[in-house]
Amino acid sequence: VQLQESGPGLVKPSQTLSLTCTVSNGSITTPYYTWSWIRQAPGKGLEWMGVIGGRGTTYYSPSLKSRTSISRDTSKNQFSLQLNSVTPEDTAVYYCVLGTGTWSRGTQVIVSS
Numbered sequence: 001v002q003l004q005e006s007g008p009g010l011v012k013p014s015q016t017l018s019l020t021c022t023v024s025n026g027s028i029t030t031p032y033y034t035w036s037w038i039r040q041a042p043g044k045g046l047e048w049m050g051v052i053g054g055r056g057t058t059y060y061s062p063s064l065k066s067r068t069s070i071s072r073d074t075s076k077n078q079f080s081l082q083l084n085s086v087t088p089e090d091t092a093v094y095y096c097v098l099g100t101g102t103w104s105r106g107t108q109v110i111v112s113s
Helices: none
Strands: 004-007 017-024 034-040 046-053 059-060 069-074 076-085 090-096 107-110
Touching: 004 090, 017 034, 017 090, 017 107, 046 069, 059 069, 069 107, 076 090
Parallel strands: none
Antiparallel strands: 004 017, 017 076, 034 046, 034 090, 046 059, 069 076, 090 107
16 A cells, blocks of 8 residues: 655645545555554654544544544545644644554645745
């Protein structure tokens, strides 16, 4: 399975960050598979943001739940992240992850005016 994220690398404060992860050689509807978004801000550790399961169930980090939405497009074998009302503290490298072992390369998102 390969994962490739896409989306803008620069977002203005108060706007919505939107990223899409395209999955190859695997199906996002496979039962018991989990598809997560994880980020790493400069100088900080990894932060789990949320997950969507193979059946479409979602769970979010309590600290981000009010601003985060994860959805999927099964016709395109993609899942997406939306993070609302971003601030410079949301500047990070964002990863999409299958389970715990398969990671995308990561995409840097900078929040700045």
